[in-house]
Structures are given as structure tokens and as C-alpha cells.
Amino acid sequence: MSPTDLEAPPTASNGDAAPRIGPHPGYISSSNQYASELKIRRMLKENGCDPAREDNYRLQGVQLIDTVRQHLNLPVRTFDTACTYFHKFRLNFRDAEYNYQDAALASLFVACKVEDTIKKSKDILAAAYNVKNPEKPAASDDKIFESPGKIIIGLERLILETIGFDFRTRYPQKLLVKVVRSILGPDQGKEFFNISYAMSIDMYKTFVPIKRTTFSMVMALVELTARMTGNHLDKVKDFAAQRRQYHRPAVLETMLDILDLYVQYHKSTKVGTQFDLNRFMDIKIALNTELEKEFISRHMYYCSRCENEEPSPLTPGSITSPTATSSSLPGDLSMRRTARGQDGTMRFVFDPEAAREEQDTVAQYYNEEYEEYEVEVEEPIPVPRNEHPEGGGRGGYRGGHSHGPRDRGDHRRGGPYGGGYRGGDRHYRGRRFH
Template identity: 60%
Template sequence: MAPQGPKSMTASKGPQPVEEARHLPVKGPHPGYISIANQYTFEQKLRRMQKENGCDPSREDNYRLQGVQLIDNVRESLQLPVRTFDTACTYYHKFRLCFRDAEYNYQDAAMASLFVACKVEDTIKKSKEILCAAYNLKNADHPTTQDDKIFEQPSKIIIGLERLILETIGFDFRVRYPQKLLTKMVRKRVPPDEAREFIGVAYPMCIDIYKTFSPIKQSTFTMAVSIVELTARLMGKDPEFYKSVRPERYHTTRGCVTETVLDLLDLYTQFPKSTRIGTRFDLAKFIDIKIKINQEVDADRDLARFPGWCDQCESEDREMSWITPGSATSPVNTGSMPGSNSVKRNAKGQEGTMRFVFDADEALKEQDAVGEYFREDYEEYEVEIEEDIPEAKNHNNHGHGHGHGSNHGHGGPRRDRGHNNRDPGWAPYNRNRNQDRNRGGRKGGYYQ
């Protein structure tokens, strides 16, 4: 055996160079995507989202009104508080703005919004219980219970839509409730002998406002001030009554109040039968109030129909001709609840994870910090490269000549006696061999 131990080991002579390990950059996990919840949306953005989703304007209003009315009917049937109604309508509007009509049924979306709202407001109801209430309202002659098997498939659809609603709102469950603030304003400004009549008009109007997009455009104070002003105008109150309400004291502006009042007037003049207040007053009264407010907007330069409107963005949106509205055979026209045809939307394939952040400033800081490691820098430079032009065969030679101009198929440089820039099929003389012999031409070489 070979000896082992310290004495048998050979000592190294001199220092040996140590090779530095070259490590490739470690590729970590994808940082994911950040989604920030948006509490308020401008009117211009709402219209752009509808165009991008391919909503048909002629049908969009009808489906919005029918969905909110369905939520209200089921809510009253289950004896749920008005806060749950407000939350469900807000989620319903946001969901319809983010998904195409062809991907779901508007009735299923309304029931799914009410299902999520019941969890948020701690008035928990089962999905089958909500579906059963909606079914009994539609089929009052043949009521059933929530244990019926016809609610198995619709219940799965609602649970699937629940996840999409949570992603749409970004897990931000904050919603405006104008009813409580409206009651306080009426108590403070309206005399006790007139308060009952006043609140009898203002409170149903507070339900009708959720049939517009005002709840996702305006704050609670704006909606309450707008309802008080419109109610006072309808009841023939002194103009000083609603002009004394200063919007600045309620953290809003006159432009936002005007926009909300006009949204309500548009609802009452176009769809009076689908509201609670539209049939209680004459249509001409709504039109007269609308004319007066429009005159106020035209006279004041600081007011506009939609505050924050960008004319340049509007001109760009009109040029978007590639968007087509939804088809008339979309699932929104089919039956809902039992036997529904709603399509379950699959999540798009993404490399990272979607994360929902509430603080926009922190999300921007994180994006800037992570962006440094994913930034790709490029340098553009031009390089001149000489390429050889492929030689073409001379079809007139037929491979017979052995003179200086033949290539013999070796691909070498071509020497055509000054004719290399001509057509490859061109010959110095258009003669055949017999004519060359008769005229004494050369018998070999290039002209053979």
C-alpha cells in the first residue's frame, strides 16, 4: 500500500493561481403584477371601457336597469338592509364595465353581486337561497325551496362569478351609503312639518340613483347634496333653499353636484317607468328642471356637463373603428338562474402572481425599485457587410465553350470581356454556328 499521512503529501511549490468562479446572474421568481383599486371613475373613462368591451349602447341601459331592479326585488324579498343593496349595485356596475356581455348573463351577475354584498355587509345568505328568492319572484304560481336540484348548476355559476367580482373591485370593499347622510341633511334643513313629505320623495330617489353610474363616479356627500337639490326643485321649494347649501362644506364642488342632478334627470326623462319617482311627477316638470340646469351650465364657464372631460381623448376615441359591439345572440338574451348559459371566464395565462394593493404610493415605489432589475438597455449601431452576388448561368453557352468566359460550374469569378453587367442570357451576336462558318467567323472560343 502506498504510505498515507502528512509526510507523504507533497507540498506545493509557490502560490498557485486561484480561478474566480464566474456565477451567472440568478433568475429569481417573477415579482408579479400589481392591481390598485379605483374608488372613483370619470364619465369619459366609463364610456371608453364600454367601447373596449363592445357594449351595445342601445341595450346597455336596459340591462343595467333590469339588473338593479332584480337586486332590489330580491333584497326586499329576503328582507336585507339598504346597505346591502348599495354594495351589490356598486359591484354590479363595476363588474359590467370590466367584462363583456357575451361572457355572462346579466341576471347571474346581479345575483352574484348580491351574494358578495351579503358577505361584505355581514348579512350572509346562501347562493341557493338568493337564487330561490329570484326564482319565486319570477314564478309566483309555482314556488319552490332552496333545496331543489334546479339550483345546483346556477349556484356553481354564481360562485365562479364571485371570484371575478372580487378581482374586479380589487378586494377593496369600500362603498358609499348616502341614505344616512341624506336623513341628517333633511333633519337639519327641512322644517319638521315638511320633513315627512320631503323624505318621502328624497329616500326613493336615493334608491333610483343606483340605477345610474353616479355611485361609482361621485362621493357620498355629492350624492346626498344632489338628491336634496333635485327634491327641492320637484316640490317647488324656494331657490334659496338649495342655493344656501354650499358644496365646499360637504367636500364637493358645484360641477359634481350638477353632473349628478343631470344624470338623475336623464334617468327620469328616458326611463320613467323603471324608477320609483319617475311616475309620481309629470314628465314636463323633469324637462323644465333639466332646461334650467343646462342654462346654468352654459352661462357659467366654470361648470361643465362632465367635469374633467378631455376633448383630445374624445377625438382619439372616435377614431377607434376596430371595436365592434356584442352580438345579438350573446348570453345576456338567454334565460338566467336555472339552466343559465353564462360563460365562466378563465384567467389569462400570466407568468407572475396578481397582487392587490390599496396604497397607490407604495405600489409606485415598489414598481420603481423592482424595475431597475428588469430594465433592458440596448445599443444600436450599424455594421456594413459585403455580400457576394450569386452568379447566374449563361443559358446561351449550354456548357460547350471552353474559352475565357465559361465557368465550368466551379462558381469562380466570371470574366465576360466587359459584358458581365449585362443580362446573363445576352450574347454579343445573335448568330448560329452555320452562319459563323459561312461568314468566316471563329470556330472556337467564346463565339462558338
């Protein structure tokens, strides 16, 4: 075969050049750092999670991460990252597909790599075992951790795909130190900071870290601490009024989410046991009154009608489309699971704008464009066969003429065509694809 044969495009049967078939463009997954309350509820609803059971698993998983983190002397940055991965993973997978304890330890295992506090999977499993069984500690090289270690490594890949290989997370504790020092000074805010810091750990038992920015979380923690202690509330409001990035609806939603945690699970938090339950309820009533007075919605970008609507099912075309992404509601991983069974490759793009531009470019080659056309074709009248072997004269056919054995039924208009055969011109309709 000559080089020119390789370069020549294939030709179709009608002589037109057939489109060149290239490699499958694959599937694009773009990570999303934030999620709204509506999206979280719809994802939980699609997974079929029981609200009470989901809350218990979330609290117990975060508590396990915090306990193992303290046992291994890991920094709080690793805890923040692990909890963020844990929440995102549980939103994309059903509870029946995994054990929440395995998911929590696997999230901590991935967070240790991301934050450069590397620990082996068996080290994390051994720490979790020793926390539960302090009277019978086990070494990390014990054989009982071989099978759970394989499960942790298997979940690691799912967590990486869930976050889209986007390792960016938020650490409110670092900014919290700076804000408290700016408001109260380095000497006066020690006790104030201790309460805010403990509250920042409790905050990761909610979905606030995947909903709000770092500044909104910090300002909510500072204001909520001031309201519970009854001190420095005016200084906090003056500091917030001087900041251009301060967004009151986001701060109110964050404070109410944290208060819901303290009211419903009073004894499962660090700060909840330090204050009276009525104190949290009074602050919650005051914040709800402010919402009604200022006509602010409880949750940002929330629509009660959209929550009750059933998500539209995926069509076969949308599933197999090479430009389909996994960032659509209700689940980030629903399209990704389907893509694994296709021929294309899953690719992770960090910039959503770049992913959208690539989709628009590729979509031009997968759009089916066609035009209808009508062609007039002239057909000759076919010569019918003789149905009466004994007939050789004019009586051989009912509706035609015969001129002898050589020309029987040359102009017949009946017979097997039912008398309705017109012959002559016929019109055809079709579609021409581009």
C-alpha cells in the first residue's frame, strides 16, 4: 500500500467522500468547589438516603476522622480536607454501596497525601482500631489489616474521581486567627478564639464547608461566638461593615446551619455541651426574625418547587454523547459511571470555561444536519410473465393484447400488479445527511 492510499479519504458508494472517523473524544468531568442546598438535597433524594440515618452516618464519620487525626497527630488542614472529601463522596454514592467508616478512613488516607502528611493505609486502620480497642493495641503490620487495606485503596480511586482530581480545599482556621486578632487584639481574644476554633471543628459535621467560602465561614463563626458569649458583637459588626466581600445572606445561612446542628445534636459536638440548649434556640429565633424582616431566603439559590420536581431521566443520546459532562444535576457521578462502560476516556478538566469551549467545538462534528429532497425517476414498464400456459391468442390476458408466442402480454395492465400499476414516473422522498 502506497503512502497516497493512506492519506486518501475513504469514499462512499455514491462517490461522495465519507467523513473520516477519528478517535472517540471521550468524556469531560469538571470539578465544582461549591454546592447549593438545593443540589445537596436532590442528590441525597436520588440516592434514597433516609434523613435521620444520613445525619448519624455523617456525624459518626466526621467524628471518626477527627479521632484518628488526633491519634496520629495530624494537622487540622488534613482534617478539613478529609471531611470535604468525605462529604462529596457520600453525596455521589449510595449508603448500600460502601461502609461509612471505610469511606471516612479512605478520605483521611487521600487527605494525608494531598496535605503532604503521608500515612500508609495500614497506619490509619491501626490507629482506628487502637482507638476503639485501647486495651488490645495492634501494630500496623498486623495481618488483620490486609483485607481492609485493600478496601481503602479501592475507595481511594473513587474519591479521586468524585473530586475530579481537584485538590483545592478551604481552611477557615488560618483566617480565623487573623480575624480574631484584628477585632480583639492578640491578648484579649484568647478565650473567644478557643470557642470559635472548637466551633470550626463542629462545622465540618455539616455541609457548610462545601457550600460557603472561607470568609463567609469565618465571619459566621465569629459572629455566632459573639452572640453565644454575649461579648464583642458590636466590634464584629463594625469589622464586617468594613469588608467589601462580606455577604450577609451567606453568613446567616451558615450560622443557621451550625445552630441546627447544635439544637438537634446537642451532645455530639464540642461547643454544644458548653452552653445551654435554650441559648442556641434564642439565637436561632433572633436570626430567623432578621431573615423575615430583611426578606432574605433561608437558603441561597433555593427553590422549593424545584426540589419537589423529579429529575429528568437521561436519554440514550445524552448518555452516549461524547460531549456529555458529569457536572449536571442531580449527581456529579451519575454520568461518570455510565461513561466507564463506553469506549471513550474520562478526562478531568479543572477550568469549567475551558471544558465548555471544548464541548462547543466537539459538538459541531456530532450534530446531524440534513435536508429533505424529492427526486422524479422515470421507470420502464416491466414485462409480465404468462400466467396461462394454454393461452396463445388474444384471450391469453384479460386486460391486454398479444401478438403471438414471441410477444405475449407485452402491454398488459392487469395481472399480478392488481390493475392499479401506473408505470411511468414515480416520486421518491428522502433525507440527505451532512
